[in-house]
Amino acid sequence: MSSNTILKKHTKRSSTGATFTWIVGIILLVGGILVMLPFVWMIFSAFKTESEVMQIPPTLFPKTFTFGNFSNLFENMNFAVYLRNTMTVVLFSFLGLFLNAMAGFGFAKYKFKAKDKLFYLVLATMMIPGQVTMIPVYLLLNYMHLTNTMIGIVLPGLVGAFGIFLFRQFMSTIPDELLEATRLDGASEWRTFLQIVIPISKPILAVQAILTFIAGWNSFLWPLIIANDEKLYTLSVGLSLLKGQYAGNYALQMAGSAFMVVPIIIIFVFFQKHIIENYSISGMK
Incomplete structure (x- = not known):
């Protein structure tokens, strides 16, 4: 040829x-x-008037920008209370992130009886749908008089098997010699964890922080079940109430939906690279 x-x-x-x-x-x-x-x-x-939203044919860009829909959300629909509750859930979720890191470090670097069996038991909980455990958890919290409280909302979500698994996979790669050298220098286990393990684990902490924020921001079903007082509702629950009470006010619904969705989109756009990379790293390790 x-x-x-x-x-x-x-x-x-x-x-x-x-x-x-x-x-x-x-x-x-x-x-x-x-x-x-x-x-x-x-x-x-979200920046249109109700008449323009209902206009036929529909317009993409508003003829006149208005912030009246967002003002109505915070002045008449208690969205300020919903936002405060949602941020509280997110902050406590970050506390749970720290607890997950501690548990992952324990499974990765400490030797104790039945460690592997206990870790497999933790992993097994990932196969149980959350809807199955809601009733038992609700009954436990009701017995402890924690229903219709903010503690009852945030307590079940403090730790999770998925977060423990990711931290354990990442922290297993930290050299044991480094930790032993730190201990020989007189550092306590707590100091070793805070000053050595946590800084090394910044990549997995970053991706877990992003996922934790998204989960806390979108929390809907559990706050709806555990809370009877509207003062404890989150943004997702408030948006559901908005849809029921103002079903015909589409401009107001668009404002509420945009307020919920835009922060998640921004975070995912800026940090999607970290999410994908750290999933791959955790899976390989």
Whole structure:
């Protein structure tokens, strides 16, 4: 076979590969636009008046920007209370993140009786749907008189098997010699954990912090079950109430939805690289 023939085949394959890449790119672009269009329309509709939202044909950009919908949320719909409760849940979730790190470190670096069996038991809880344990947890909290309290809302979510697993996988790679050297220098176990283990574990702490924030920000079902007082509701529950009480006010609903969704989108866009990378690292280790 001559060199010209080989060159032609190679050129043809390159051209076919480039065409296929362009086709896939166009399909992904169109799909991305179709997926983003409802979110973009929701955000812009939050700044429209109710009459403009109901206008036919619909408009994408508001003719006149107004913040009246957001003002109505905080002045008449108690969204300030819902936001405070949601931030409380998020802050306590970060405390739970620290507890998960401690448990992961214990499973990774300490030797004690039945350690592996206990770790497998912790992993087994990941296979149990949360809906199955809600009633037993509710009964326990009711027995402790913690229903309809903020403690009852945040307590069941302080620790989780998934977080313990990720921390254990990452911390297992920390050299034992480094920890032993720290102990020989007179450092306590607590100091070793805070000054050596935590700084080394910043990558997995970052991704867990992101996931913890997203989970706390979107908390809906458990606060709805455990709390009877509207003063303890989170933003997700408040948004559900908004949909029921103001079903016909679409501009107000768009404002509430945008207030819930935009922070999550921003965090995911900026930190998605860390999420994907650390999932891969934890899986390989």
